Amino acid sequence: MVTIDDVAKRAGLSKSTVSRVINDYPHVSIKKKEKVFEAMKELGYVPNSSARSLRNKKTQMIAVLIPRIMNPFFGQLAESMELQAAKHGYQLLICQTMYSKETELKHLELLKMKQVDGMILTSIENEWDVVKEYLSYGPMILCNEFEEEATIPTVKFDQVHGGYVATKHLIRQGHTKIAYCTGGQKSNVGQHRRRGFDLALEEFHLSFDERHGFYDAFSIEDGIRIFKQINQMPDPPTAVFTGSDEVAAGIITGAKEYGVKVPEALAVIGFDNQVITKLMDPKISTVEQPIPFLAKRAVEVMVDRIHHKGNDEEVYEYPLELIIRESTVSPIRAVE
């Protein structure tokens, strides 16, 4: 392995000088600088990153905690963040919690070990009181998920508004019995969406039938299962608000199997605006979350915090936009 000492010897200089050249410090004569470059090239020298990290107390790595890569929302978030991090000279360490508290805690240790310069949390499995203990070990920010009482930078979507516009759209289509169907009702993201949902109902003086609440919906399979439950109800809902496009796709798939027409007999709205919304028949109405913007800002804020710029009270909120397609628009039922 070629070390800085080898380069120094070859160039006939001290390693201090070589180090200065590597880091582009001033006070090195052009002659010697060239000698160093020549020696580096001849030997194919590249600085050892562990040694650099140890001395600089910076690893140039940022960890991002996501539930799992194959969740399209988090996958896209991770992809965008990786590209953005690279632009800032950082590696992104993608850590999957797989929805497990223990796994999340294990990943949080990375901050203690100084293996990463900072940590971006996109979901939280443990109680905030547990997670916040790690704040003293390095910069942490929230992205997507959030905590009311957390005093760390937060980059999020306006989930209340997202839940509100989606629900209002369903109501405007003439629906009064709307099912609510999401995963992780514990999360604040989920709670805010629910608040938006409730807000819309209130505005139109509608009430919610608790039997129409499903809080374990994550996947396509969950959507299919839930459709079956809905289909057996004596007084079924005529519309479903879902927390993800996958769940919406599942419900539509289930409906097709049982010959229930979407949107005529059952309107379904998704969330995220994943590609699948444009492929399903009918195309799925949904709420778009501008993920790349969120990712970009999150990485920027993280990099700032690593360099002690910005402050812990920063909160950035991005708007969500309703996208109307076919799965909610029934000519029979339309009010306006």
Place this chain on the structure above:
Amino acid sequence: MVTIDDVAKRAGLSKSTVSRVINDYPHVSIKKKEKVFEAMKELGYVPNSSARSLRNKKTQMIAVLIPRIMNPFFGQLAESMELQAAKHGYQLLICQTMYSKETELKHLELLKMKQVDGMILTSIENEWDVVKEYLSYGPMILCNEFEEEATIPTVKFDQVHGGYVATKHLIRQGHTKIAYCTGGQKSNVGQHRRRGFDLALEEFHLSFDERHGFYDAFSIEDGIRIFKQINQMPDPPTAVFTGSDEVAAGIITGAKEYGVKVPEALAVIGFDNQVITKLMDPKISTVEQPIPFLAKRAVEVMVDRIHHKGNDEEVYEYPLELIIRESTVSPIRAVE
């Protein structure tokens, strides 16, 4: 920051002894061992990972090069690898090349810098002659993609067979004019699939019309575009072999738009067996690649190579399985 010296001082011992306890070395009396554990706990000590890496010359990190996370095939591969790597005590550094030669080269430097203990290549953008130069800097293996002349461990699918069974299936359904529609014809994965495709045609004494070859198909949009091209042909194919489920989904979506019936007027077969195949109407016939097995073996081989176990000639090949659904099975056309 709490260091091993702080722990040593607190326990009234030397850091050598503390280090022995941390690494569970023998020859430490039970009494002192307990003292060390107590001190570590009181101080909340965790070893600094950069320091460890520098001294051990091991970072416990493996890099995996993939084109991009949002490509479902590579996303699933990355997800499976991450979980498997964690089991072996390794972090997985997911590096997206975004199909760029330069980005790939930049990531390869990680091996030079000793930032990772090894590298798994799942796709190759540069010429192999360029890539192989990095072999001297650390262990590298191929997973999914492969190179005939490469002398490094390879974990792959039997793509020839995959292309063959899919094509044979189409032929058996009575098709004689089959379009071929993939991305990256440069890759060996693609070439082997094509070989399987050609093999099946030969077997049934069919010829291939070069106007039915599309080699720039990666995404759903590409599929839609290609359908339009096919639809305008004077003598169009009656079946399409595609390199991914997304492209197949795109073609089907395009066909729907133009009122062309799948599979009656156009049979379409996908590749990968992604969830989308079960959601589309018609459900997409496809070739399943057992990604988790591939990922598991790749990580195992990588870990072995890091510990100088195994050898560079290892090649593991996994079979691909045809999955027949609706997009290729037309009652009108069936031969058998």
Place this chain on the structure above:
DNA sequence: GATATTTTTGAAACCGATTTCAAAAATGAC
């Protein structure tokens, strides 16, 4: 040309762990 000032350079300390080597302590054999 002597002196003051600035620029350039290298020796040595340092980052936080692991490992070697030799000394100290404990144990065993008689």
Place this chain on the structure above:
DNA sequence: GTCATTTTTGAAATCGGTTTCAAAAATATC
């Protein structure tokens, strides 16, 4: 209790960089 052997322990070297500090060299000032 003495000597040989084994176990336990710590001082110091090491990994490969960066940074400090002081000395050397170059330049400026008069």
